[in-house]
Amino acid sequence: MSDRILMQGNDAIARGLVAAGCAVAASYPGTPASEILSSIDFWRKKCGAAMHVEWAVNEKVAFEIAYTAAISGLRAAVSMKQVGLNVASDPFLSAAYLGVTGGFLVVSADDPGPHSSQTEQDSRLLAVMAKVPVLDPASPAQAMALAGTGFDLSEAFGIPVMLRPTTRICHASQDVDAAPFLPPVREVRFTKDPARWAATPVYRRVLHDRLAEKVAAIAVWPATAPIRVNPEVSTVKAVVASGVAFAHARELFVEMAISDRIALYQVIQPYPLHSAFIDHLLETYAEILVLEEPAPVIEMQIADRHRVRGRMTGAVPGTGELLPEIIERLLSRFAGLPVPGGAFPAPGGGRRPTLCPGCAHRSSFYAIRKAAPAGIYPSDIGCYTLGINLGAVDTVLCMGAAVSQAAGFDYAHRLSGKQVDIVATIGDSTFYHSGIPPLIDAVVQGARFVLVILDNGTTAMTGNQPTPGTGIGAGGETTAAVDMEGLVRACGVRFCRTANPDRLTEFVALLKEALAHARERGVAVVIARQPCAMVALGAGGKEPGAIVITTECTGCRHCVDRFECPALVFDEGANRVRIDEMTCTGCGVCVHVCPLDAIRRESAGGERP
Amino acid sequence: MNAGVGKSPGMRQQIVLSGFGGQGILFLSRLLAEAAIARGLPVLTSETHGMAQRGGVVVSHLKVGGFDSPLVRTGRADLLLVLKEENVALHRGFLADGGTLVVNAPVPTDAGPRVRVHAVDADALALSAEMPHAVNLVLLGFAIARVGGGTAGGFFCAAGEIREALSRRQGAGGPRLAASLSALDLGIAHGT
Numbered sequence: 001m002s003d004r005i006l007m008q009g010n011d012a013i014a015r016g017l018v019a020a021g022c023a024v025a026a027s028y029p030g031t032p033a034s035e036i037l038s039s040i041d042f043w044r045k046k047c048g049a050a051m052h053v054e055w056a057v058n059e060k061v062a063f064e065i066a067y068t069a070a071i072s073g074l075r076a077a078v079s080m081k082q083v084g085l086n087v088a089s090d091p092f093l094s095a096a097y098l099g100v101t102g103g104f105l106v107v108s109a110d111d112p113g114p115h116s117s118q119t120e121q122d123s124r125l126l127a128v129m130a131k132v133p134v135l136d137p138a139s140p141a142q143a144m145a146l147a148g149t150g151f152d153l154s155e156a157f158g159i160p161v162m163l164r165p166t167t168r169i170c171h172a173s174q175d176v177d178a179a180p181f182l183p184p185v186r187e188v189r190f191t192k193d194p195a196r197w198a199a200t201p202v203y204r205r206v207l208h209d210r211l212a213e214k215v216a217a218i219a220v221w222p223a224t225a226p227i228r229v230n231p232e233v234s235t236v237k238a239v240v241a242s243g244v245a246f247a248h249a250r251e252l253f254v255e256m257a258i259s260d261r262i263a264l265y266q267v268i269q270p271y272p273l274h275s276a277f278i279d280h281l282l283e284t285y286a287e288i289l290v291l292e293e294p295a296p297v298i299e300m301q302i303a304d305r306h307r308v309r310g311r312m313t314g315a316v317p318g319t320g321e322l323l324p325e326i327i328e329r330l331l332s333r334f335a336g337l338p339v340p341g342g343a344f345p346a347p348g349g350g351r352r353p354t355l356c357p358g359c360a361h362r363s364s365f366y367a368i369r370k371a372a373p374a375g376i377y378p379s380d381i382g383c384y385t386l387g388i389n390l391g392a393v394d395t396v397l398c399m400g401a402a403v404s405q406a407a408g409f410d411y412a413h414r415l416s417g418k419q420v421d422i423v424a425t426i427g428d429s430t431f432y433h434s435g436i437p438p439l440i441d442a443v444v445q446g447a448r449f450v451l452v453i454l455d456n457g458t459t460a461m462t463g464n465q466p467t468p469g470t471g472i473g474a475g476g477e478t479t480a481a482v483d484m485e486g487l488v489r490a491c492g493v494r495f496c497r498t499a500n501p502d503r504l505t506e507f508v509a510l511l512k513e514a515l516a517h518a519r520e521r522g523v524a525v526v527i528a529r530q531p532c533a534m535v536a537l538g539a540g541g542k543e544p545g546a547i548v549i550t551t552e553c554t555g556c557r558h559c560v561d562r563f564e565c566p567a568l569v570f571d572e573g574a575n576r577v578r579i580d581e582m583t584c585t586g587c588g589v590c591v592h593v594c595p596l597d598a599i600r601r602e603s604a605g606g607e608r609p
Numbered sequence: 610m611n612a613g614v615g616k617s618p619g620m621r622q623q624i625v626l627s628g629f630g631g632q633g634i635l636f637l638s639r640l641l642a643e644a645a646i647a648r649g650l651p652v653l654t655s656e657t658h659g660m661a662q663r664g665g666v667v668v669s670h671l672k673v674g675g676f677d678s679p680l681v682r683t684g685r686a687d688l689l690l691v692l693k694e695e696n697v698a699l700h701r702g703f704l705a706d707g708g709t710l711v712v713n714a715p716v717p718t719d720a721g722p723r724v725r726v727h728a729v730d731a732d733a734l735a736l737s738a739e740m741p742h743a744v745n746l747v748l749l750g751f752a753i754a755r756v757g758g759g760t761a762g763g764f765f766c767a768a769g770e771i772r773e774a775l776s777r778r779q780g781a782g783g784p785r786l787a788a789s790l791s792a793l794d795l796g797i798a799h800g801t
Contacts, residue, residue, distance in 0.1 A: 006642050006652070031659035116659025139653075139677070172679035173639065173654040175646045244679065251677040324682045342683075343702075350699045351629060353665030383663060461660065566664050582732060582741045583631075 004175040009165055012140040014039030016147025017077050019179035024052045024069035026062035029462035030081030031116035032170035033109035041475045047181040053474045055465050058433040059084035063091045070104035072190040075151050079107035082123045096130040097207040099158040103151030110166045112294040112321040122295035124270050127162045131211050133218045134162040134271045136242040140174040157214045166293055168244040215272050224269035226277045230259045238263040241291040242270050248324040249291055258335045273301040289334045293322050355386050357567040358585030360530035361454050363501040365392035366563055368423045371511035375421035378405040382427040383461045384454050389564050400434025402426040407447035421515055422449035429459040429467045442523045443492035450514045451525045456532040488525045495524035502530055504592040547579050552598035563593045621674030622765045623681045627700040628692030630662035633745035638669035644766045644774040645673045655679040673765045690752055694718055711752040727755045729799055743792030750796025768797055
C-alpha cells in the first residue's frame with residue numbers, strides 16, 4: 001500500500017495553503033475553483049489549526065477579508081474563478097500598491113475552453129495590469145508546492161502573489177505526497193501606518209515606484225526561475241511552455257522523441273518573466289515556440305517578431321483550449337516532422353445539460369411563461385441559466401445583471417412609449433452576491449418589472465455551498481442568517497411575496513398579481529422558495545406514489561418541450577411519453593403540466609406504461 | 610498502449626469514462642485511480658465539473674503509469690467505458706486501434722472496425738436489483754469481469770482491488786459499502 005494519496009488539483013492547492021500556515025481563507029464559489037475552500041476546511045480540521053475560513057458574500061468581500069489578515073502579519077488566501085477576480089479587481093489593483101506584511105495568495109482559476117464560464121479571460125493579464133507576480137502550476141502536485149512558494153515570495157517582497165491554475169489543473173487528480181503541516185508561527189500584528197494603509201494619491205505615486213522596484217527584483221528571484229527540461233541538448237529551437245500546456249508538451253516530447261533536437265523550458269512564473277531568461281532565449285535560439293493558456297502573457301514579454309511564435313503571431317490558435325491534439329500538431333510542425341492528420345473530437349456536443357428532475361426552478365420558469373407569455377426574461381448565473389432550455393431565459397450577462405438588465409429593458413422601452421412585461425430571475429446566492437445594489441437602483445428609478453428570486457437555499461451549480469440565508473458556515477458551523485424578505489423590503493420594494501413554485505396554479509396567479517403591480521407601481525419581487533432537489537434527494541426525500549402516464553397521452557410533446565424534465569422521455573416508436581423511473585423524483589409537478597391530464601400519481605388510478 | 614499489464618513500473622494504461630451528469634462517472638474514475646495508487650502506480654485523471662454535471666455530457670480521463678498530461682488524446686485510449694449509449698458516437702474517437710469499448714446497452718453498439726465491443730444492460734440490471742443509482746458500479750463490475758483485470762489486454766487491476774478500493778472509500782461493514790459491493794458483484798456475475 002502506497003503512502004501517496006489521490007488529490008484533486010483544488011484539494012492539493014488547499015493542502016499546500018494549510019500546510020504553509022494559511023490562517024485566513026475566504027472565497028465565493030465558482031467553477032473550476034469551488035472545491036478549494038471546502039478542502040481548506042477539511043485540511044484545517046485534519047491538522048487542528050486555528051483558522052478563519054468563510055464563504056463570503058462575493059469575491060470582493062472575500063478578497064478584502066483575506067487581504068486584511070495579510071496586512072496584519074498573518075498568511076492568508078482568497079480563491080475564486082477568473083470572472084470572480086473581475087468582481088474583486090478593485091481591491092486587487094489597489095492592494096498591489098499597498099503590499100502586505102504576511103504572505104497573501106490570490107488563487108484565480110482560469111477556464112480555457114471555456115468549460116463553465118462566460119469568458120476565456122486570462123487572470124495573468126489582470127496580474128500584469130496590477131503588477132502582481134503570477135505562478136502557473138502544471139500539475140496538482142506542483143500546485144501544492146507553489147502554494148508554499150507563493151507565500152515565501154509574497155513575504156520576501158511584501159506583495160500579493162497570484163496562483164493561477166486552469167480547469168485542467170483544478171479538476172485533474174493525481175497521486176501526491178501530501179505536504180507536511182508547518183507549525184503556525186505568526187502572531188497577528190497590525191502596525192498603524194496611515195501613510196501606507198490609507199495612502200492618498202501623492203503617496204500612491206511613491207508606492208507605485210516601490211511596486212515597480214519589487215517587480216524588477218522578482219524577475220531575478222531564483223526560486224521561481226524557469227526550468228530547462230533537457231539541459232544537455234544544444235539546438236537553435238526552443239519550446240517555452242507553462243501550466244498544463246507544459247504538461248502536454250513534456251509528454252509529447254518523450255512520445256515524439258524530439259527531446260534531442262528542441263530545448264524545452266517550463267515557465268513557473270509567467271509574470272514577471274525572469275529577465276535573464278529573456279536574454280538567454282534571445283541570445284541562444286533562432287526560433288522560439290510559446291505554449292501557454294489562454295492569453296500570450298509570456299509571449300508578449302519576449303516579443304521578437306522574427307523569432308518568437310505563439311498566439312500573437314498566429315502560430316498558435318488565438319482562442320480556445322490548447323488540447324494535447326493541437327499541441328501535437330504544433331510541435332510536429334515546429335520540429336519539421338509530418339503533421340498528424342485526421343479530425344479530433346471538438347469539445348462539446350451530445351446531450352445538453354438540463355435542470356435536474358424534481359428541480360423547482362423548472363416550475364418557476366414554466367409559470368413565468370404562463371403568466372407573461374410575451375415577456376422579456378433577463379436571467380443570471382447559476383443552475384437556472386438552464387431555463388434557456390425552457391424558453392424562459394433571454395439574457396445572461398454576469399452576476400447580478402438580471403436585475404439591472406430588467407430595469408434597463410424597461411427604461412429603453414419606455415423611451416419608445418412601449419411597455420412590456422419583464423420577468424427577471426436570479427438565484428438566492430447570486431442575489432446576495434450582486435443583486436442588491438441594482439434592486440435599490442431600480443426602486444429609486446421607478447423601474448417596472450417582476451424579479452423572481454429562485455430561493456433554493458443553496459449555491460447549487462457549484463456544489464451546494466451555503467448562502468448568507470442558510471445560517472451555516474463553511475465548516476458546517478452555525479452562523480447568523482439574513483432575512484431575505486426583510487432585505488427586499490429594506491431596498492424599498494413594496495410588493496414582496498413568497499411562495500412555493502411547485503404549487504403551479506397558485507404560483508402562476510401570484511406572478512400575474514405581481515405583474516399587475518409592476519405595470520402600475522414599479523418593481524415587484526416574488527420569492528420562489530423550495531429546496532434544491534439535490535439537497536432534498538440527499539436527505540432521502542422521494543415523494544410517495546409513482547408518477548405514471550395514462551393512455552390519454554396523445555404524444556403532443558407539450559410536457560417534454562415546455563417542461564423538459566429528464567424523467568419525461570418521449571418514446572418515438574409508441575408516439576407517447578413515458579416516465580424514466582431511474583431519474584423520476586416523484587415531485588409530481590408535471591401532473592399539473594399535461595393539458596390532457598394524462599400524467600398522474602399512480603395512487604390516483606393510472607396504469608404503468 | 611497495452612504494454613504488458615502487471616505490476617511492472619513500465620505499465621501504462623489510458624482509460625476514458627463517458628456518461629451523463631449524475632451517473633457517477635467521477636466516482637468510478639476516482640475508484641480506479643485509488644486502485645492504481647494501491648498498486649504503487651502513478652496516476653493522473655481529468656474530471657468534468659460545473660454545468661455539464663446537470664445531466665449533460667460528462668467525461669473522465671484516467672492515465673495509469675508514467676504520464677505528464679491529464680488528458681487522453683484522440684486514438685490513444687485502451688479502454689472506453691460508456692454509461693450512456695448515445696455517447697459512443699461522441700467519444701468513440703478516443704479509442705486506439707484494437708481498443709475495447711464497454712457500453713451500457715441492451716445489444717452491442719456498432720463502434721466500427723478494430724474495436725472490441727462488450728455490452729450489458731446495466732440500467733435494467735440495476736433497476737431489477739432496486740439499485741438505480743449504482744449503474745456505474747454494475748458496468749465497472751461487468752467490464753472488469755469481461756475484459757479481465759490484472760491480465761494482459763485487460764484492466765491494470767483485478768476486481769478484488771476494486772473491492773478493496775471501495776472498502777477504503779466507503780468504510781468496511783457499512784450498509785453503503787454492502788450495497789456498492791453487491792452492485793459491483795451483479796456486474797461481475799454478468800460479465801463472467
